[in-house]
Amino acid sequence: MTTSTRNMAATLAAAVALAGPAWAEGELNIYNWGNYTSPELIEKFEKEFDVEVNLDGYDSNEIMLAKVREGSTGYDIVVPSDSTAKIMVDQGLLAEVKPNEMENFGNMNPKWVDVYWDPGRNYTVPWQWGTTAFSVDTEVYDGDINTLALMFEPPEELKGRINMLSDMPEVINAALRYRGYDRCNSNMEELRDVTELLMQAKEYWRTMDYATIEKLTSMDVDLSQTWNGAAMRAREQRPTLAYAYPKEGFTGWMDNAAVLKEAPNMENAKLFMNFIMLPENAALISNFARYANGITGSEEFMDEDMKTAPEIVMPDSAPAPDFVEPCPQEVTDLYNRIWTKLKQ
Template sequence: MSMTLMAQTPAVAGGGELNVYNWGEYINPDVLKKFEKDTGIKVNLSTYASNEEMLAKIQSGATGYDVVFPSVHMQDIMAKLDLLEKTDINQYEGFKNIDPSFLRAKSDPNGEYCLPYAWGTVGIFYNRKVLGKDVTGWKDLLATVKEKNLKITLLDDMREVLAVGLILNGYKVNSTDPEELQKAAATVTEMKPYVASFTYNSRPMVQAGDVAAAHFFVGAMVDVFGNEADLGYVIPEEGATMYQEDVCVLKSAPNKENAKKFLEFYTQPEVVALNVSQQTNGTANVPARTMTPEKIRDSKEINPPAETMTRLQIFEDLGAKIRVVDRVWTKVKTAE
């Protein structure tokens, strides 16, 4: 069996197929190959860059996708829209491996629909050779960048970028208070002279030293492990967001049984450990944590201590109030 990488359109559904729709590079290809080998089910992988892109595609009537990987707040949104299939994955024996504290979706507190997939932090990926130092957080980074006239990148992500502004002003990342959001926007706008771009494609820029640092996910630890002399990743001392994606089956899935088999497959600790070893994310699968490479298992960036965990916040579905956030984001993006 071979894995078919697909750009946009899922393959025509067949009894022996599974159409996976995931974030770009967010799964170890060896995991999909193992699923194919173990089940005889052919996997077709399509990718997206954001929760919003994935939802828009599904809502626009795209059919054929079986499995998606929404962040927790997006899972809640999709549940409200009745887009998710009840899988009863929590009844499967392998579900005992899941740390219940990762059942974060308000729409699915018992894990009847989706399976926790991966989690991590959003912090600062930096080139210490360019900066001339290690950084401890946003204030430290910005002071250094201004002093040396360097450039950074920010994610092209409304909520993540405004979260930086909110955190630096001592507010909660799920705030919809107009005054708090305006202060957050002002903080981010003040950074703009030093922002080369809003992008998800910043890892090569940091590696090459084209920018001093990037607002990025802990998955950048894969680059840090490859060049520990020059590269670093830090969870900002001021606090940060954490993300968690879950594996969900779409109500419109043409291959529901195969999709459920994939969720069952992904409760296996050795499968999860195989994924984590390439992805450098945290996992809700408790036995898998001890099966990952030592560098990952002992990394305080990937598996933060309890004190750091208290400084992390996760996004929630803001409902109609998301419009307030969207207006503020538009101002940030268009500000000179």
């Protein structure tokens, strides 16, 4: 082999090495909440674009965020909730893929474009949005369910029959609402009161678990803090369940598809972002997960029961959902201390 031939071979080898592993071709790696991705949606995307989709699951924003911060995850798409999406944008963890310049962006409901976590939608696309409150079996408890008192100062028939989310912001914010205190609260006197409330209420809780559908449908509990879509799925198996709209307030949230800055399959990730902004594809997500989405026209393709479900269609008497932005670090540190004490 001549010197020039050896040099050409070396150059070619270097180019191949820089191109990355061959297995990355034709793949898309999604890291999403568990039991939250429509198999029909994935099958349709795979067939349309000849891309193999690999799916992994997590059960909290904190777990996903910690893994992404470690780096080299191999994932392309993640699905953070609004406050976590804000953190990820601010910390430079997401790719600025410009969904607002994609072909299907015109389908996005205008009310979900200029959102606090991604003004103008340079990074994220709606996945599902909903509320967090609780479901209760109305055969076990037949009183007024629209109050947070059922979780924090429950009647006798619900004591020991309650599941709370293993989610620090949701549990602490619910306690703050019940006491009438502001969110992202650093008032030490008020936080001591909330801590005392939580510690007393814990005596009446059976579990703290994200598996709310399973907890309710197995009859393990009669009340569970949960999300509205999960509440609907649980009611389909346990018809006596009802979803509450507490008078003291409840969380509103949106989960968003986003592309990681280090995504190994960047172009396939962009294809997927554009794909889920088509109304018929957004409807596939909603029909499976049982939440609303942010895509105009998707209602036309939704299951009929989604259009009238009490968990999806809020009554006029319900207060507006409370979207909570990320708290300052000093407040988060205070919450972490409360949470650590509560989980001991």
